[in-house]
Amino acid sequence: MTPQPLSRALVRAHVVRFVSTLSLLALVSATATAAPHAEPIAVTSNIRVAPVLAPVFDELVQASATFREQCDRIARASYVRVIVSAVMAQSTISRGSARTTMRRYAAGALIATVEIPVPLTMGEYAEFFGHEFEHILEQIDRVNLEQQTTTGAAQRLADGSFETRRARRVGQAIAIETERPAAGRPASEHAVPPVGTSGALRQDAHVTALKRQ
Numbered sequence: 001m002t003p004q005p006l007s008r009a010l011v012r013a014h015v016v017r018f019v020s021t022l023s024l025l026a027l028v029s030a031t032a033t034a035a036p037h038a039e040p041i042a043v044t045s046n047i048r049v050a051p052v053l054a055p056v057f058d059e060l061v062q063a064s065a066t067f068r069e070q071c072d073r074i075a076r077a078s079y080v081r082v083i084v085s086a087v088m089a090q091s092t093i094s095r096g097s098a099r100t101t102m103r104r105y106a107a108g109a110l111i112a113t114v115e116i117p118v119p120l121t122m123g124e125y126a127e128f129f130g131h132e133f134e135h136i137l138e139q140i141d142r143v144n145l146e147q148q149t150t151t152g153a154a155q156r157l158a159d160g161s162f163e164t165r166r167a168r169r170v171g172q173a174i175a176i177e178t179e180r181p182a183a184g185r186p187a188s189e190h191a192v193p194p195v196g197t198s199g200a201l202r203q204d205a206h207v208t209a210l211k212r213q
């Protein structure tokens with residue numbers, strides 16, 4: 001008899017999946033120049049990101065206090081591991097999807113795998129990173145998404161998926177902070193690349209699927 005794969009055997013509680021889709025009204029053409037599938041590198045004690053996204057991560061940490069707080073909270077949750085990989089944006093019309101899959105293990109570990117489309121503008125990266133990391137914090141906080149649909153804090157979409165006001169709000173706040181860095185930060189340091197199209201962003205699909213394993 002073939003032994004069960006280790007990963008399946010370890011997953012005891014549930015898997016949570018999140019999908020966010022960005023669509024742009026404006027036509028934007030771009031070509032990714034870095035290999036999206038390169039091995040992730042450690043950027044904090046428990047967050048690893050694809051090399052192509054490491055400079056983006058550093059930029060967001062410098063630009064946004066809210067993003068720094070998210071990372072600090074994730075760092076304090078030592079049972080959490082976050083792996084951020086880059087996926088090619090699908091087309092010039094739809095900029096692709098950010099996906100977060102979370103596995104909660106019986107021993108307590110929470111492994112979050114985040115896929116971020118590339119390339120995006122800094123404002124778009126800020127919103128995606130902030131939005132998806134907030135979903136990780138929702139899991140750290142043990143938010144009951146089903147229950148939140150009764151208050152309107154979470155919404156169940158036609159396909160059975162969920163979206164939360166909290167993740168939307170925080171993602172947008174981090175995008176704004178990134179575009180308008182806080183006063184007092186030296187202007188010459190870590191200049192944020194121009195962001196021209198984030199106002200046209202529409203984050204229109206979000207899937208949260210709970211699966212018992």
Ligand SMILES: [Zn+2]
Nearest residue numbers: 163164167206
């Ligand atoms: Zn979301």
